[in-house]
Amino acid sequence: MARSERQPRSRATAVAHHNRQMAGVTAGLLVVVSLYSAVLGSNGWLWFGWTVLLLACAALFAVRP
Known part of the structure; x- marks a missing residue:
């Protein structure tokens, strides 16, 4: 499959990634x-x-794609 024909990822897949x-x-x-x-x-x-580590952990929960 060519790169331009790639299917878009589902929201669940994007969130998991x-x-x-x-x-x-x-x-x-x-x-x-x-x-x-x-x-x-x-x-x-x-x-x-x-x-910085604490802020990175907080970002895990605050930022959603």
Whole structure:
């Protein structure tokens, strides 16, 4: 099937894809912030990282395609 003939995704498929992307970003941020805190210890950047992670989690529920 040619790219121009591709069927549009259903809303349920688009939402599932969006949720998987957001979960991946959130998990990646969790790993980065956890590694940072384990290697360098607690400081202002650590709290900034946790804040970004919290906002990414909140975005999972607030932003819908």
